[in-house]
Amino acid sequence: MTMWVPDIERAQGPIYLAIADALESDVKTGALAQGDRLPPQRELAYRLGVTLGTITRAYGEAERRRLVKGETGRGTYIASQSLKVSPLAPKEDEPETCDLARNFAYPHLNPSLAEGLMRVARTAGIERLNGFVPSEGLKTHRETGVLVFKDYGLDADPARVAVTCGAQHGIQVTCQALFRSGDAIAVDRFTYPSIFSSLAGLGLKAVPVPALRRDDGGLGAMDPQALARAATAYGVKGVFLMPNMQNPTTHTMSVAEREDLVRVARAHDLHIVEDDPYTPFLPDPLPAFGALAPERTASIASISKVCSPGSRIGFVHVPALFGDSIRNKIGESTWMASPITAELIAGWVREGLLFKALRLKRKANRERFLSARKILSPHFLQGDTNKVFGWLRLPDPVDPDALQAALGHQGVSALSSRYFQAKDHTPAPYLRITFGSEESDERFCWALERIKATIDQLADLPDLTRPVG
Template identity: 65%
Template sequence: MWLPDLTAASGPIYLAVADALEGDIRTGALKVGEKLPPQRELAYQLGVTLGTITRAYREAERRRLVRGEIGRGTYVAPEEMEVSPLIPREDRTSDLDLARNFAYPHLNPDLGKGLGRLARMPGIDRLNGFVPSEGLSSHRELGAQFFDFYRLDADPANVALTCGAQHGIQILLQALFKPGDAVAVDAFTYPSILNSAPHLGLRLVPVPALRNDAGDFLAMDPEALAGAARTQDVKGVFLMPNMQNPTTHTMSIEERQAIVAVARHHGLKIIEDDPYTPFVENCPFAFGMLAPELTASIASTSKLLSPGSRVGFVHVPRSYGVAVRNLIGESTWMASPITAELIAGWVRDGTFARTLAAKRQANLVRHAMACEILGREAFQGGSDKVFGWYRVPDRWAARDLEADLGKSGVAALSARYFQQGERSPAPYLRLTFGSIVGDIEFRRALTILRDTAANRGSSTGFRPIA
């Protein structure tokens, strides 16, 4: 059993344990894949509280030294982390891609035509210099127009340009919180925040969702959020109210109001990130309308028009405006005014509206295919959702099913990519509808999924869904 040498330790015990763990990994005293002592046993051997060891293991995981899963334990992680399957690769390892959520990039506007129009624009040279970190006023007005699609009446004075939504998330986490703060997230949430927040010194607190009678995921449980605020000193909450990633749920107005009531009572700051909202039909008002004094909102053009442009927008309460501008300046100086003007031209000439209509229509077709091949009851989602949350027949086989699909050339993501820290195996895969170009290939990928799940379900004694 591994025991750290704490005889020369000073400062917090949990950091001393984490430092000792890191030292023993670096010297080879602990090998990759080696199992660490159970937290309760290590606490007993060292004569410290269980909470101290829990913090130590959490700190070690933040440093990417260990990884853990509920029911299996905590293990020394490989020195070099595997490349995330969410990151696109130039060699396009699989054309049957149900993993990456690119939302029909083959329907994006013609870049050549867009750049040609941009080149003919009078005064284009003004875009080839430094601009304010928050962006030009005309581009902040563009951002306010974009927020109309998110049911947010945005003030251009409170809008700033970012280099995409992920940059926006990092900027807002830094502007609204300080290192050591705890931020609530959904129990299944956007993978990027699971990696970025801990590296900013923030502690993420997973909060479970409500469920309906059919087992579908609903909004974050407001009572559980209130409990986290009381017992774990949560300072804020990160939400995806429309087409929650990965469960697909769109919050009702009542669900939003319940979260707002908790946030106001406990003084929680809210970050709402909704990259897919323009696909969603009849979504309620944004949190930025329901609780404008607490809420920072994010919009992005990547899933709608042009991921290569790296243009996103944040809308914040006025009190955070200076912090946001400074953080943008310190991280990238500014989002590109050239690509911002490219997007603005597509909005002005109607290209954006036509592109969005084409993508919505394509998604209707893909959703119908998924219902036909997998069965409508096999996944949570809808015709206005660009991915589905597929229920795996065997509770313990989601990761194995993901691996089996990979052997057949189909990429998919199991629930583990959307969970924080130590996690119980969850019987779900996220299936994206828009990354595969052709309908024939999309149908083939779903057919392979259906047949693979059925074979695995039969071999383990479980009956496949639908």
């Protein structure tokens, strides 16, 4: 821990801003470096002779400026001043690799964009789509959201649906509407990679919560008792969940698991944000949290993972109390999602092309999963024929970061568990493998063979036929 004590004797104006300014100055001069841990708030308050609330506001202001990062239960650290581009972000001139890292679910089976655009061109009153529309979207496009939410196990009310620029934008505006800066939000220990930076960018603190263990040794739903403890210990105000095909573990919650978490949310007055971009790939949707706890749940649906990431269209369904706030947050961020691409998606839904594409993708995914399970045996691959990615458990000697790097040198990309957990945690022995980004079955199987061979080389185990623990 760095015994950092700022000089604020000549400070003018609010003390908390003077402390934040001093911290920013020391970061710029190098007196404080990335990873340095700042003094506990009570200790610094005592040394400076100010209130604990002043230090809390100062640290909060520093986090808003992205100078520091608070890690629940461990303290406050100087953050990196250089933000690396996510390995998931496509690059126009990137070298060709066999992509098992990014979740582009069978884009070669998407509906025809050319035909869709020709249909849009013939739409009556098309010129209206080239102007401003309400921030929540046109009624016909919100009704499309209602149809999409049916695949999520939710009978949505069109008055409570808003159109967003994809699921990521939906997460942003939903969290802005439901929470206040400084609130703590529970997330799965392993979760969607961008949620940590998204919450931090909104001034919210992520509190990782462990999962239950399944009978097969895989990872299950968020532990409801651990969530209750986090709510008490850290004052958690909400919880971010992916009940269907959780990313990256693939787990789909049972009805009982959902009901257990709803009971905790009600007991501790937590808002629920459910993000389920992969749900349409499942043949039999279970009741959404928006159906089980409609008074406290915001549900997010997206077209990006299903058929059209380029359209940037998603939908949110929120409790009536937050309807105006959602509209305002969409208006403040983008004014509106594009009504032109919303009409493109609406046509695909009305004509059944979206669901035809899903049938083709489900069939292709079944074959990919069965191939992966066979080739990667005996290593445990969590997932099933309806899951568009798998969570591969690695033997104890294999470091997931080393495995990812070794595969990269062979022209294969996959993701270490590091990308799915808080930065201060040691990577767990898992690798996420996606099934649908590569069009060629041959290239896909070749990449799996490279993964299996590289694991064996790194593990250096004499007998890989022994059961995985």
